[in-house]
Amino acid sequence: MRYHPEVMEELNLLLHFNLDTTQQGIKVRHDAAPGMIDAATRLHEKGLITQTDGGYLTELGRETAEHAQALLGLLKEPTPA
Secondary structure (H helix, E strand, C coil), X not given: CCCCHHXXXXXXXXXXXXXXXXXXXEECCCCCCXXXXXXXXXXXXXXXXXXXXXXXXXXXXHHHHHHHHHHHHHHCCCCCC
């Protein structure tokens, strides 16, 4: 099994959410990249965000975004010493 491009777009969109607060959402504008617009729609259909164009994270969405951000942190290239 591998990450499909659609899943990567969804993970990338989840990285835009600020996990320091629940009072800040995002807006995916109509002129955004088509992949980003489609990712927002899919995340909404999965119950991870409140609106088809972004909005706020749901409880499940917040947990998923936390995992996505943690995974990115683990996979980043280490900084040279």
